[in-house]
Amino acid sequence: MTDTIKLSQARRGDQGVITQVGAHCHHQGEAVELERRLLELGFVEGAHVELLHEGLFGRDPIAIKVDDMRVALRRHEAASLTIRLDAA
Amino acid sequence: MDMALKTARVALVGNPNSGKTALFNALTGAHQKVANYAGVTVERKEGLIRTASGRTMSVLDLPGTYSLRARSPDEEVTRDAVLGRLAGEVPPDVLVCVADATNLRLILRLVLELKAVGRPMVLALNMYDIAQRQGLRIDLEKLGAELGVPIITTVATRKRGIDDLIAAVETQVDVAAASENHWRSPDATELRTAAREAERIMKACVRPPERPDTLTGRIDDVLLHPLGGMVILMVILFAMFQAVFSWAAPLMDGIEGIVGWLGAGVAALLPDGLLQSLIVDGIISGVGSVLVFLPQILILFLFIIALEDFGYMARAAFLMDKIMGGAGLHGRAFIPLLSSFACAIPGIMAARVIDSKRDRLTTILVAPLMTCSARIPVYTLIIAAFIPNETVWGFVNLQGLVMFGLYAAGIVSALLVSLVIRKVFWRGAVEPFMMELPTYKVPDFKSVVFNLWIRAKIFINRAGRIILPLVIILWVLATFPYPPENATMPGIDYSFAGMIGRALEPIFAPIGFNWQMVVALIPGMAAREVAVAALGTTYAIADAENATGLLASTLSAQWSLATALSFLAWYIFAPQCVATLGVVKRETNSWKWTWIMIGYMFGLAYLASFVTYHVAVALGGG
Numbered sequence: 001m002t003d004t005i006k007l008s009q010a011r012r013g014d015q016g017v018i019t020q021v022g023a024h025c026h027h028q029g030e031a032v033e034l035e036r037r038l039l040e041l042g043f044v045e046g047a048h049v050e051l052l053h054e055g056l057f058g059r060d061p062i063a064i065k066v067d068d069m070r071v072a073l074r075r076h077e078a079a080s081l082t083i084r085l086d087a088a
Numbered sequence: 089m090d091m092a093l094k095t096a097r098v099a100l101v102g103n104p105n106s107g108k109t110a111l112f113n114a115l116t117g118a119h120q121k122v123a124n125y126a127g128v129t130v131e132r133k134e135g136l137i138r139t140a141s142g143r144t145m146s147v148l149d150l151p152g153t154y155s156l157r158a159r160s161p162d163e164e165v166t167r168d169a170v171l172g173r174l175a176g177e178v179p180p181d182v183l184v185c186v187a188d189a190t191n192l193r194l195i196l197r198l199v200l201e202l203k204a205v206g207r208p209m210v211l212a213l214n215m216y217d218i219a220q221r222q223g224l225r226i227d228l229e230k231l232g233a234e235l236g237v238p239i240i241t242t243v244a245t246r247k248r249g250i251d252d253l254i255a256a257v258e259t260q261v262d263v264a265a266a267s268e269n270h271w272r273s274p275d276a277t278e279l280r281t282a283a284r285e286a287e288r289i290m291k292a293c294v295r296p297p298e299r300p301d302t303l304t305g306r307i308d309d310v311l312l313h314p315l316g317g318m319v320i321l322m323v324i325l326f327a328m329f330q331a332v333f334s335w336a337a338p339l340m341d342g343i344e345g346i347v348g349w350l351g352a353g354v355a356a357l358l359p360d361g362l363l364q365s366l367i368v369d370g371i372i373s374g375v376g377s378v379l380v381f382l383p384q385i386l387i388l389f390l391f392i393i394a395l396e397d398f399g400y401m402a403r404a405a406f407l408m409d410k411i412m413g414g415a416g417l418h419g420r421a422f423i424p425l426l427s428s429f430a431c432a433i434p435g436i437m438a439a440r441v442i443d444s445k446r447d448r449l450t451t452i453l454v455a456p457l458m459t460c461s462a463r464i465p466v467y468t469l470i471i472a473a474f475i476p477n478e479t480v481w482g483f484v485n486l487q488g489l490v491m492f493g494l495y496a497a498g499i500v501s502a503l504l505v506s507l508v509i510r511k512v513f514w515r516g517a518v519e520p521f522m523m524e525l526p527t528y529k530v531p532d533f534k535s536v537v538f539n540l541w542i543r544a545k546i547f548i549n550r551a552g553r554i555i556l557p558l559v560i561i562l563w564v565l566a567t568f569p570y571p572p573e574n575a576t577m578p579g580i581d582y583s584f585a586g587m588i589g590r591a592l593e594p595i596f597a598p599i600g601f602n603w604q605m606v607v608a609l610i611p612g613m614a615a616r617e618v619a620v621a622a623l624g625t626t627y628a629i630a631d632a633e634n635a636t637g638l639l640a641s642t643l644s645a646q647w648s649l650a651t652a653l654s655f656l657a658w659y660i661f662a663p664q665c666v667a668t669l670g671v672v673k674r675e676t677n678s679w680k681w682t683w684i685m686i687g688y689m690f691g692l693a694y695l696a697s698f699v700t701y702h703v704a705v706a707l708g709g710g
Contacts, residue, residue, distance in 0.1 A: 022276065032276065034520060039279040040154045041522060042194055046287075052305070053312040057410040061419070063312060063525055068296075069191050070304070070525035072406045074413070077520045 007049065007064070007081035015050040016083035018043060023080065034080055042066045043081055096145045096261040097178055099169055101202065102186030103195050104152035105399075105526040107214040109133075110244035110535055111186055112149040115254070118538075122546055126176040129675050130165045131440065139254055143261075148180065154194055156201055157273050160443035170205055171269065182260045183209045184253070189219035189226065189241070190301070190527070192294060196286035197279075199235055204271040208264035209237045210256045216241035216249070223298030231293040245532045304399075304527045311403050321407050324400075325426070328391045332384050332430055333461070339383035347376030366563060374559025375552065377615045378667055382547070384430045384461055389543045390536070392423060392438070397531035402523055409521055415503035416510030417454075418447040419521055425451065425502065428458035432668045434547060436675050444519040450509045452675055453685050456668050457502040457661065459495045462616035466659050467494055469620055473640035474652040490656075497660050501692065554670035555614075562614050562666075580625050585610040599658070599697035600651040600705075609664065616664045650704035657700040661693035 004019065021043055022035030043049075043066060052070065053063035061074045102108040112120075116135025125132045133149040150169055151162035158164040165174065172179025185202060187195040192213075202209060211232075213219070219226065232239045238256050242249035274282065311317050351372045358364040395401050401423055409419030417425075420442045428435030435455040442448040468491075475487045510517075564584070571582040580586055589607030596606050604626040612619030620639070627642050643652070663669060663686050673682045704710070 035276050036157065036274075036279055037159065037520065037522060039276060039283060040157070040194070040197075041524070042283075044280060044283040044287075053308060053406075054314060055406070055410050056314040056318055061406060061409050061521060063308070063406060067193060068300070069194070070308075070527075071522065072402065072409075072419075072525050073522045074409070074520070076518070077522060 003085045003087075005083060005085065006079050007051075007083050008075040008078040010051045010062075010078075010083065010085075011059075012051055012054050014085060015048070016085040018045055018047045018049060018081055019084050020082040021045060021080065031080070034077060038077070038080060041071055042069060043071075049081075049083055094143075096143060096182065096258070097148070097180045098145055098182050098184055098257055099148045099150050099180035100184050100186055101150050101166060101170060101198070102152055103154055103188065103191075103198065103524075105524060106152065106186045106188040106191075106195065107244050108152055108186040109149060110532070111212060111214055111242060112147060113535060113538060114242075114244040114247050114250050115147055120542075122542060125165055125174065127677070128161055128165065129440070129677055130162050132165075137254065139258055140251070141258065143258065145254070145257070148177075154198065155274075156198075156205075156271065161445060162440070162443070170202065170207070171271065172207075180207065181266075182257050182264075183207050184257060185209055185211045185237075187211060187213050189213040189216045190222060190224060190297075192226075193286055193290055196235070196289055197282050199237065200282050200285060201271070201274065203236070204269070206267040206269045206271075208260040208266065210253065210260060211235065211237050211239045212249075212253055213239060213241045214244055217243045217246070218301075219297075222300060225295040227293045231289065234289045234293060245535065301527060307528050308403070308525070311400070312406065317403070317407050321404055324395075328388070329429065331391070332387050336383040336387055340380050343376070343380045343382065347372060347379070351376075362567075365567060366560070369567075370560055370563030371556065374563065374614050374618075375555055377618050378555050379548075381431045381461060382544070385434050385547060386540060386544055388427055388430045389434065390540055392427065393536050393539050393543070394531045397529065397536060399526045399528040402525050405523065406525065413518075413521065415506045416514075416518075417450060417503075417506050418442050418444060418519060420523070421447060421451040424455055425458055428455040428460060431460050431462070432456040432458065432665070433671045434543075436668070436671050437546070439675065446514050446517070447519050449676060449681060450506045450514075452672060453509060453681070453688075454502040454506045456663060456665070456672075456685070456689065457498050457505065459498040459660075460616070460665075462665065463494075463659055465617040465620050467491060467656065469623075469640055470643070470652050470656050472637075473644040474647075474649055494656060494660060501661065505688070505692075554674070555667050558666040558670065559614050562611055566611050578625055580607060580611075580622075598701075599694060600648070600654040600701040601658075601697075602647075602651070605651075605655065609662075612664050613666050615667065616659065619664070648705075649709035650701050653704050653709065654697040654701035657696040658693045661689050661696055663689040 021038050022031060047067050050065040051062055052065050055061050059075075061072050062078060063070060063072050100108050100112055112133065112135065116137055119137070120133055120135035123132050124130065130151060135147050137145045137147060139145060148169065150166040153163045153166045156167045156170060158167045168174035169177055169180065170183060183202060183205070185195065185199050199209070199211060213226065228239050228241070238260070240249055240253045240256050242253055311320060351368045354372065355364055355368045358367065392401070395404070405419035405422055408422040412419050412421050421439070423441060424435045424438040427438050432455050435458065436452050439448050439451045439455065442451060471487050471490050475490050478486050480486050480489065565588070566580050566583050566585040568583060571577075571579045575582065586607055588610060590603050592606050593601075593603040604623070607626050608619050608622035611622040623643070624639050627639065627646070669682060669686060672685055673679065676682060
C-alpha cells in the first residue's frame with residue numbers, strides 16, 4: 001500500500017507527483033544546496049515525473065521526465081525527492 | 089548624432105539549450121570576438137551590431153544558467169555580469185532573456201529572478217516555429233503583461249524576428265531606466281514561491297501543445313537503451329576515430345608539405361646563419377609540428393559540435409556517467425577526455441563544459457594521459473623496431489596488441505589518477521550529476537560550420553601564442569653553444585640540450601635510457617612526435633622522419649628490448665609537451681595545479697619506466 005516512495009526507488013515506467021523536495025530536518029549545507037539545485041531544475045512539489053530510462057550499471061543514472069522537460073540525475077540525488085505514485 | 093545615440097550594451101541571458109548562442113550568432117554574424125573574462129577562464133563572447141537608426145550595440149553572450157545563484161565559474165560570470173559587478177566589465181543597459189518557446193517553465197522562474205535586478209529587459213521566445221508546429225499556444229500579450237517585459241518571438245536559425253528584437257532592445261535603451269537592484273540569493277522557500285508563480289503564469293498564458301514532440305522520446309528509447317545505447321555510443325566513437333585518423337591523414341601531409349616548403353623557401357631567401365636557423369629550424373618547424381594536428385582537431389570538433397547540436401552529447405554523458413563516476417569524474421568529463429585522444433589541448437579547453445570546479449580540474453589533470461596522436465609516431469617507431477610482427481594466440485597481431493596495450497594503459501591510468509585526486513585533494517566529496525537532456529534537433533549546417541570556424545580560430549590563437557615563445561626557447565637550447573670546429577658528433581651534442589641531456593643521464597640510467605635518448609627528450613618537449621626527429625639527429629640519421637625504417641633498424645641495434653619498453657612506458661605518462669602545459673596553466677589559472685600535474689606525470693613516467701625496465705631485464709630483455 002506504500003504508494004509514496006523516494007524517486008531513487010522508482011523503476012522504469014513509474015509515474016507520479018513530487019510531494020517533497022529535500023528532507024525537512026536537514027541542517028547540512030550540502031543538502032540545502034542540493035534542494036535548491038533540484039528546485040531550479042524544475043523538481044518542485046506538484047510537478048509530474050516519470051522515470052524514462054535507467055543506466056546499464058546498477059540502473060544508474062536515471063532519466064526523468066519532469067513536467068515537459070527531461071533531466072538526467074543519479075539515484076543518489078534522486079533520494080532527496082519523494083513522490084506519490086499514480087494509481088496504475 | 090553620436091552624442092544622442094550612445095553605444096548600448098546588451099547581455100544575453102538564458103537557460104542552457106535555449107538557442108542563446110544561435111541567437112547571438114544571428115544578431116552579430118561574424119562580428120564577434122572570443123576571449124576570456126579578466127582573471128577567469130570563462131569564454132567571453134562579444135559582438136557588435138549596427139542598428140537601423142545607426143546606433144552601435146555591443147552584445148555579450150553570457151554563459152547559460154538556470155539561476156543567478158551561481159554554481160560554477162561560468163554561472164558566476166553570468167551573475168556578476170547581470171548584477172554589473174564583474175571586474176573590467178561595463179554593466180549591461182538591457183538584458184535579453186532568451187527562452188526556448190517550447191520549454192518555458194524554468195525560464196519564467198529565471199525571468200522573475202532577473203526582474204529583481206531592476207535592469208530593463210526583453211524576453212525573446214526563440215524556436216517559436218517549433219512551438220507553432222507543435223500547436224503550442226502562447227498568449228503573448230497576456231504573458232508580457234504578467235511579466236511586465238516586452239516579448240519578441242524569434243527563430244534564430246532562420247534569422248526571423250532579429251530586427252524586431254533589435255528594435256525592442258533599442259526602445260528599452262531609450263525609454264526604460266534601470267531601477268534599484270534588490271536581488272539576493274533566493275532560499276528554498278523563495279525558489280518554491282517563484283516556481284509556483286511561474287506555474288501560475290504558465291497556466292494562464294500557455295495552452296499545452298496539441299501535437300507534443302514525441303520524436304525525442306522515441307529517439308531516446310533507442311539511444312538511451314541500457315545495452316543498445318551503449319553499443320551505439322561505441323559505434324559512434326569508432327566512426328569518429330576512423331574519421332579523425334583517416335580523413336585527416338592527407339590534410340596533415342599537406343600541412344607538413346606546406347611547412348617544409350615554407351621552411352625551404354625561407355632558407356633560400358635568408359643567408360645561412362643564426363636568423364635562418366631561428367626562423368626555419370626553430371619557429372617554422374616548431375610551430376608546424378603542432379599545427380599539423382589541426383586537421384584532426386577540426387574533424388574531432390566537427391563531430392562534437394554536430395553531436396552537441398543534435399542533443400546527443402548529454403546522452404553520451406548519461407551513458408558514461410556510471411563509468412566516469414566510478415573514477416570520481418562527472419559524466420560530462422567524457423567529452424574532454426575523448427577529445428584528448430586527438431590532442432590534449434582541445435580536450436583541456438573542452439573541460440569548460442563541466443560545471444563543477446573540482447570535476448573540471450580533475451578532468452584537466454588527467455586529460456594528458458589519454459593517448460594523443462602525437463604519441464603515435466613514437467609508438468609506431470619503437471614498436472616497428474622492437475616488437476616482432478607476428479601473430480599470437482592464433483589471431484592477434486603482436487604489434488597491434490602492444491599498441492592497444494599502450495592506449496589501454498593511458499585510459500586506465502587516467503581513471504586511477506582521477507580516483508586518487510578525488511581522495512587526496514577533494515577528500516571524497518562527490519559533486520551531484522544533474523543535467524537537462526535537451527530535445528533533439530537537426531543540426532543546422534551553417535551554424536555547425538560557423539562554430540567550427542570559431543573553434544579553429546581559438547585553437548590557432550591560443551596554441552600559437554603559447555607555442556611560439558616555447559619553440560624559440562627550445563631552439564636556443566638545441567642551438568647554443570655552437571659545436572667546435574673539429575666536431576665529430578652532431579651539433580646538438582655540444583649545445584645546452586646536449587649538456588642537459590648528459591647531466592641528466594645519471595638520473596635516467598636506472599630506467600635504461602642512454603644519453604642520446606635523454607638529449608632527444610628535450611626538443612621532444614615541443615611536441616611528442618618531435619622526439620622521433622630528435623632521435624634521428626642524435627643518431628646522425630638525416631631526414632629521420634621519412635627514413636623511419638633506417639632509424640628503427642639503428643635503434644634496434646643500439647637499444648636493448650628493456651630500454652625500448654621503458655621508453656614506451658615513459659611516453660605513456662611523461663608530460664612531454666610544453667603546449668599542453670601552457671594550456672593547463674591558462675585554463676586552471678594556477679601555477680600550483682600546473683606543477684602538480686607536471687610532478688605527478690613525471691613521477692608516474694619514471695616509476696613506470698623503472699618497473700618496466702627492471703622487469704624486462706629480469707626476464708632476459710636486457
